[in-house]
Amino acid sequence: MLADLILHSSPALAVSIGVALVLTLAFARIQQNRKIKALGGRAKVLPTKSLGINNVLTTVKYAKADRNRELWDERIAEYGTHTMEMEVLTKRIIMSTDPENIKAVLATQFHDYGKGENFHESWFEFLGDSIFTTDGKQWQESRALIRTQFMKDRIADLHTFERHLQHMFSRLPMDGSPINISDWVFRFTLDTGTDFILGETVNSIANAKVEFSRAFADVQAHMNLVTRVGPFRHVLSKRKFHKDLKILNAFVEPFVERTLAMSVEDLKGKKENEYNFLHALAQYTRDPRMLRDQLVAVLIAARDTTAGTLAWCFYELSKKPQIVKKIRAEVLNKLGPDGIPTYSDLKEMKYVMNVINETLRLYPAVPFNIRVALKDTTLPRGNANNENEPVGMPAGTAFAYSPLVMQRRADIFGEDVLEFSPERWEGRAPKSWQYIPFNGGPRICVGQQFALTQMQYFLARMFQRYETVENAMGPDHRQFEKCEITITPGNDVKVFMKPAKYN
Numbered sequence: 001m002l003a004d005l006i007l008h009s010s011p012a013l014a015v016s017i018g019v020a021l022v023l024t025l026a027f028a029r030i031q032q033n034r035k036i037k038a039l040g041g042r043a044k045v046l047p048t049k050s051l052g053i054n055n056v057l058t059t060v061k062y063a064k065a066d067r068n069r070e071l072w073d074e075r076i077a078e079y080g081t082h083t084m085e086m087e088v089l090t091k092r093i094i095m096s097t098d099p100e101n102i103k104a105v106l107a108t109q110f111h112d113y114g115k116g117e118n119f120h121e122s123w124f125e126f127l128g129d130s131i132f133t134t135d136g137k138q139w140q141e142s143r144a145l146i147r148t149q150f151m152k153d154r155i156a157d158l159h160t161f162e163r164h165l166q167h168m169f170s171r172l173p174m175d176g177s178p179i180n181i182s183d184w185v186f187r188f189t190l191d192t193g194t195d196f197i198l199g200e201t202v203n204s205i206a207n208a209k210v211e212f213s214r215a216f217a218d219v220q221a222h223m224n225l226v227t228r229v230g231p232f233r234h235v236l237s238k239r240k241f242h243k244d245l246k247i248l249n250a251f252v253e254p255f256v257e258r259t260l261a262m263s264v265e266d267l268k269g270k271k272e273n274e275y276n277f278l279h280a281l282a283q284y285t286r287d288p289r290m291l292r293d294q295l296v297a298v299l300i301a302a303r304d305t306t307a308g309t310l311a312w313c314f315y316e317l318s319k320k321p322q323i324v325k326k327i328r329a330e331v332l333n334k335l336g337p338d339g340i341p342t343y344s345d346l347k348e349m350k351y352v353m354n355v356i357n358e359t360l361r362l363y364p365a366v367p368f369n370i371r372v373a374l375k376d377t378t379l380p381r382g383n384a385n386n387e388n389e390p391v392g393m394p395a396g397t398a399f400a401y402s403p404l405v406m407q408r409r410a411d412i413f414g415e416d417v418l419e420f421s422p423e424r425w426e427g428r429a430p431k432s433w434q435y436i437p438f439n440g441g442p443r444i445c446v447g448q449q450f451a452l453t454q455m456q457y458f459l460a461r462m463f464q465r466y467e468t469v470e471n472a473m474g475p476d477h478r479q480f481e482k483c484e485i486t487i488t489p490g491n492d493v494k495v496f497m498k499p500a501k502y503n
Contacts, residue, residue, distance in 0.1 A: 032092075032394060039376060039392030043085045043094060044384045046075065052088035056229055063228050066490055068368065068483045072097070072405045082409075083382025083391065089231050093398040094379065094391065097406040099433040101379045101391075105371050105399050107433075107441035109378075113399065114139075116372030122226050122233055125245060126219060128293030131446075132300075135374065139443075145284050146298065147446045149277050155450050156343035161457045164191045167205050169465065174499045178472035182311040182493040183208065185458070186303070189310075192454065193302030197295060198255045199276030215247035220300070224484040227370065248296065256291045298447070300485060305365035306451045308488040310458060312363040313355065315479060315493045316420040318471040323422060326351055328463045337464055337500065346456040354422035356455050360437035361413070362420060365451075367404035367487040369439070373397045403436050404487065466497040 036042055046055060062071040076082060076097070083096040096102065105113045114135035127133045131142040168188050172179060187204040190213055195201045204210045222241040226233045259267070259282045267279045277298065281291055317324050330351045335341055346352075373393040383389035393399070410417045412434050413424070429435075438445035445451070471477070472494040482490040 029090075035376065035394045036392035039394065040378045040390035041383045041385060041392055043083045043096075043379075043382045043391045044079045044081050046079075046084060046086040048087050052086060052091075055086045056088055056232060059228050060225075063225070063483075066480045066482055069402070069404055069408075069481060072402055076405070081382065081384075081387065082406075083379070083387075085391075091231055091396075091398065092394075093230075093400060094382075094393070095400045095402075096379070096382060097402055097409065098381055099406065099412075099431070100381050101399075102401050102406070102436065103433040103440070104380050105401070106436075106439065106443065110441050110443075112373060112375060112377035112393075113371040114374050116374065116396075116398075119227075119370070119372065123223060125241075126223055127297050128289060130293040130297035132297045142294065143443075143446060145281060146294065149280050150446050150450050155453050158341070158343065158453070158457055160192055160195050161454055162340060162461075164188055164195065164201070164205065165458065165461050167191070171205060172497075176496060176498065178494045179497055180492050180494050181314045181497075182307075182489055185310040185314075186213070186307040188458070189303045189307040189454070193299055195276075197277040197298055197302060199274065199278065200255070202251075211247055212251040215244035216299070216303075218244045219248060220304070220485045249292070252292055252295055253288070256288050256295070259291070260286060260288060301445065301447050301451070304486040304488070305445075306454055308486050309356070309359055309363065309365055309451075310455060311489050311493050312487075313359040313455075313459070314469060314495055315489055316359065316362075317355075317469045318473075318493070318495045320420060321468065321470070323355065323420075324463070324469050326422075327355060327459065328467065331460050331463045335460065335464060339464075341457060341460050343453065346453060346460065349456065349460065351422065352456055352459050353452075354425040355459070356452065357425050357435075358420055358422045361407045361435060362418075363481070363487050364403040364407060364437040365486050366439070367481070367483045368400065368402045370401075371399045373399070403439075404481075404483070407435060407437075465500060467500050468496075468498040470496040470498075472496045 048055065059071065062068055072095070075084060075095070082098045083094065083101055085092060085094045087093070115133055116135070120129075120133045120135075123133050129138060129142075131139065131146055134142060165188070168184060172184070184205075187208065190204045190210070191201040202210050202212060204213055219241060222236075222238075222244075226236060229236065255278060259278050262279075262282070264283050267283050270279055278291065278295060281294060285291060317327075330349050334345055334349055339345075373395050375395045377393045377395075379391040379393055379399070381388060382391045407413070408417050412430065416424075433440060438448040438451075473492075477491070479493075480490040482488050
């Protein structure tokens with residue numbers, strides 16, 4: 001409307017409108033600066049050119065080159081702080097790897113921060129009003145709805161994991177040929193995830209070319225870029241995104257329709273072996289869009305986070321035969337060569353858990369995350385003039401944080417911080433908020449125990465079956481961190497695995 005007014009006005013009026021607009025923006029900036037100062041002050045500010053477009057271009061450049069962590073590391077080293085800020089157009093963004101600031105945003109000042117309306121709007125086509133995109137009462141209801149399905153009795157039922165592992169084992173080579181383990185773990189978690197959530201598997205273990213799987217990954221890649229470009233997201237083409245979203249919806253929606261065709265009484269009467277996550281949700285809401293949104297959100301968590309962690313785990317293990325020996329010794333001592341683990345067995349295998357913790361330290365499932373100030377508030381630390389003084393956070397200010405970068409801080413985890421060392425977890429735990437692979441506070445991942453149990457089960461059964469894991473990628477192989485919604489190895493993780501003699 002404003003552009004049309006300027007376009008069809010006389011030159012003098014157009015100039016006047018332009019001047020008024022500049023003055024309005026300048027006045028708004030002065031007002032914002034006063035508010036920031038009154039609340040606490042600014043963090044160190046990154047150089048801003050062309051209304052911050054330089055910072056957006058730099059972020060996109062590093063993201064496309066899969067150098068996201070490198071950009072954060074470079075900025076921290078250059079500015080000598082773990083909390084800094086930049087501006088894009090009129091939007092202010094704080095970036096931090098300070099545990100105290102992250103703790104404030106996620107826990108102690110939880111009600112001051114949330115996903116915000118911009119995030120909800122930009123992600124709506126993909127995740128709608130799901131647990132990942134909402135705040136307040138709507139988020140609370142979503143969380144309560146989902147949390148009931150991750151109670152201990154459901155997590156402790158390991159039959160689904162065993163069934164799909166046996167299916168995978170029947171297809172893994174036993175002749176010493178290379179195994180693309182990153183591909184297999186994604187297939188395994190997709191099949192277990194769809195089985196648990198929908199009561200029916202996509203059977204990707206038998207069929208590697210599942211169109212839904214590819215479309216699901218590509219939709220997430222698009223949404224990752226949407227978040228990174230911020231206010232410039234409207235210039236991105238949505239043609240491929242909409243095509244992939246159509247494939248995703250075509251897979252999910254028939255399950256929703258079939259479930260809604262059943263009455264609540266029919267759903268409650270389902271036998272235990274017929275009952276699934278979707279059946280439980282449909283007893284609380286009959287809204288097809290709500291069911292679809294929650295299913296897609298939980299599928300992300302059920303498939304991508306666990307698969308990425310397992311892929312990174314085997315990448316590291318392929319370089320550390322001494323760690324593989326310790327895992328296998330613990331597994332055989334507890335289970336023998338063919339014992340099927342129980343939930344309590346898994347909890348007693350401490351070294352296996354240390355291996356998972358160390359993998360999640362170096363490769364936290366969600367490497368970068370964002371919140372927004374829902375009202376005028378503060379961060380406890382990071383002021384440019386005094387690091388121990390607060391930073392002002394007027395409503396609408398974005399807060400980006402990175403578990404990936406924070407969990408590689410040498411001042412927190414020691415000079416060997418980049419070494420994969422499960423032994424660092426023996427007899428110690430990091431201080432609160434220095435290790436948050438599943439986030440923290442009220443929004444901590446509801447599926448945390450499900451994911452950990454699945455990973456423990458997978459490792460235990462794999463190392464009953466195989467004695468060694470060796471790098472099959474060659475000495476010159478270079479791996480990189482592909483950071484989208486989750487963090488995954490950018491290249492295939494190929495390994496040689498020697499079958500145990502009794503197999």
